[in-house]
Amino acid sequence: MEESWLAIYEALPYLLKGSAVTIGLVAGALALGLILGIPMAINQVYGNKYIKIIISFYVWFFRGIPVLVLLFLFYFGLFVLLGLDLSAFKAGILVLGLRSAAYQSQIFRGSIQSLGEGQMLASLSLGMSKIQAIWNIILPQAIRISLPGWSNEYSIILKDSAVTYAIGLMEIMTRGKFIATRTFKPMPIYLICALIFLILTYGGVKLLSELEKKVRIPGFGNKGEGN
Amino acid sequence: MQEDQPIVLKIENIHKRYGETEVLKGVSFTVKRGETKVIIGPSGSGKSTLLRCINQLTIPDQGRVWLEDEEVTHIKKDINLFRQKIGMVFQDFNLFDHLTALRNVEIGLIKVKGMNKKQARERAYNELLRVGLKDQANLYPAQLSGGQKQRVSIARALAMDPSVILFDEPTSALDPELIGEVLEVIKNLALSGMTMVVVTHEMGFARSVANEIIFIENGMILDQGSPYDLFINPKHERTKKFLYKITELYGKSKDE
Ligand SMILES: Nc1ncnc2c1ncn2[C@@H]1O[C@H](COP(=O)(O)OP(=O)(O)OP(=O)(O)O)[C@@H](O)[C@H]1O
Numbered sequence: 504m505e506e507s508w509l510a511i512y513e514a515l516p517y518l519l520k521g522s523a524v525t526i527g528l529v530a531g532a533l534a535l536g537l538i539l540g541i542p543m544a545i546n547q548v549y550g551n552k553y554i555k556i557i558i559s560f561y562v563w564f565f566r567g568i569p570v571l572v573l574l575f576l577f578y579f580g581l582f583v584l585l586g587l588d589l590s591a592f593k594a595g596i597l598v599l600g601l602r603s604a605a606y607q608s609q610i611f612r613g614s615i616q617s618l619g620e621g622q623m624l625a626s627l628s629l630g631m632s633k634i635q636a637i638w639n640i641i642l643p644q645a646i647r648i649s650l651p652g653w654s655n656e657y658s659i660i661l662k663d664s665a666v667t668y669a670i671g672l673m674e675i676m677t678r679g680k681f682i683a684t685r686t687f688k689p690m691p692i693y694l695i696c697a698l699i700f701l702i703l704t705y706g707g708v709k710l711l712s713e714l715e716k717k718v719r720i721p722g723f724g725n726k727g728e729g730n
Numbered sequence: 731m732q733e734d735q736p737i738v739l740k741i742e743n744i745h746k747r748y749g750e751t752e753v754l755k756g757v758s759f760t761v762k763r764g765e766t767k768v769i770i771g772p773s774g775s776g777k778s779t780l781l782r783c784i785n786q787l788t789i790p791d792q793g794r795v796w797l798e799d800e801e802v803t804h805i806k807k808d809i810n811l812f813r814q815k816i817g818m819v820f821q822d823f824n825l826f827d828h829l830t831a832l833r834n835v836e837i838g839l840i841k842v843k844g845m846n847k848k849q850a851r852e853r854a855y856n857e858l859l860r861v862g863l864k865d866q867a868n869l870y871p872a873q874l875s876g877g878q879k880q881r882v883s884i885a886r887a888l889a890m891d892p893s894v895i896l897f898d899e900p901t902s903a904l905d906p907e908l909i910g911e912v913l914e915v916i917k918n919l920a921l922s923g924m925t926m927v928v929v930t931h932e933m934g935f936a937r938s939v940a941n942e943i944i945f946i947e948n949g950m951i952l953d954q955g956s957p958y959d960l961f962i963n964p965k966h967e968r969t970k971k972f973l974y975k976i977t978e979l980y981g982k983s984k985d986e
Pocket residue numbers: 748753771772773774775776777778779780
């Protein structure tokens with residue numbers, strides 16, 4: 504028992520460094536997914552036929568392949584083929600981010616469509632251009648509606664990030680495996696890994712639900728309060 | 731009264747079909763400055779489609795629309811310039827739910843007209859005052875009653891200084907006790923000389939405010955004329971029947 508505590512004590516700083524890598528990876532992937540996902544969603548609702556087909560194909564591709572397969576396909580395949588010498592960290596962000604874009608685009612698309620066409624019609628009838636309407640009217644509402652789904656996406660990517668173990672990225676899992684093998688104490692070490700993930704999931708989701716409360720539109724969701 | 735006024739809106743031979751069904755089969759009319767034109771007709775007769783063809787939210791297959799001598803249809807350039815001048819009020823309000831009443835009214839002034847924020851705020855506030863909602867300026871749509879929402883949406887249209895406002899059944903989504911306050915606002919607009927096209931089932935309102943009533947059925951104008959002509963002396967038996975039915979259905983409003 505004592506040895507287990509000792510192993511944990513010695514492993515903890517090392518694993519926490521791995522957490523920083525994981526957080527960086529997840530933040531990068533979420534950001535990339537957001538930057539690509541929002542325009543994809545907009546074009547899936549308002550774009551022309553061809554762009555819709557291209558986006559649907561993209562979404563179909565990235566949602567239909569296991570993340571580990573994607574990671575290998577890109578890291579050992581495509582990136583090599585293209586002569587890109589990417590670090591495991593950058594490759595991880597790219598693959599998880601491109602994949603997240605597919606999922607995020609569907610979150611935002613659903614939110615945009617849930618607004619109904621009236622918001623766009625009213626904007627256009629004031630003389631706004633389509634782009635002005637999307638930017639000033641549609642997105643501010645759609646993003647609010649998307650927050651719960653986005654929070655879910657965060658917790659999924661966080662957990663999926665452990666697959667970068669397979670390309671040797673020094674994140675939580677890779678480090679955990681390394682120490683577990685060296686100390687012959689897999690149980691306590693992996694427990695700590697699990698605990699770190701739990702804390703990161705809880706913290707992130709909590710943070711996002713705070714944000715959700717902060718940007719909530721007054722009067723929504725408190726029916727029965729009169730007027 | 732409007733005899734010698736200039737024509738603000740001219741609609742000529744508008745056709746629109748959705749797939750197999752021809753929704754509009756050649757509708758034409760003109761609206762003079764200060765005139766209130768009321769459009770009535772059964773559900774599905776094409777009234778909303780007609781209004782949308784005016785500001786090109788729906789592109790007509792055929793026909794032309796002019797706003798103050800400028801053609802709105804078949805233009806290469808910016809339709810948004812015309813839409814600024816054609817206000818629209820929707821049946822289900824379509825207020826921007828993430829903005830307060832005041833921001834709903836000022837956003838067009840700021841984003842479309844490029845007015846500075848201070849001026850826009852002042853103007854928006856005055857429009858809310860005009861529809862009797864100065865105390866609700868900082869409330870969000872979800873905190874307003876249906877009647878208040880519709881009055882905000884009227885203020886939003888008015889703020890743009892439109893040449894004409896199109897109303898698409900502005901009171902149809904309202905509880906009966908809230909209809910009056912909205913009709914009152916529209917009536918006052920009519921009295922103040924605003925040019926308007928109003929689709930409505932409120933016959934009391936139509937009788938007392940309309941300069942002309944247009945009866946549309948199956949995408950065609952079946953009858954048109956002054957309230958007196960239509961109510962007392964309609965050309966078609968259909969018009970008489972429709973008016974009878976609709977008056978039964980919606981009751982007579984107080985001001986009759
Ligand atoms: N975007 C569309 N696509 C296909 N059909 C449509 C579309 N918009 C309207 N229609 C059809 O056109 C016809 C006329 O519709 P419209 O909404 O103009 O009628 P309306 O007179 O406004 O009816 P209501 O009194 O119910 O509002 C209806 O049969 C409707 O189903």
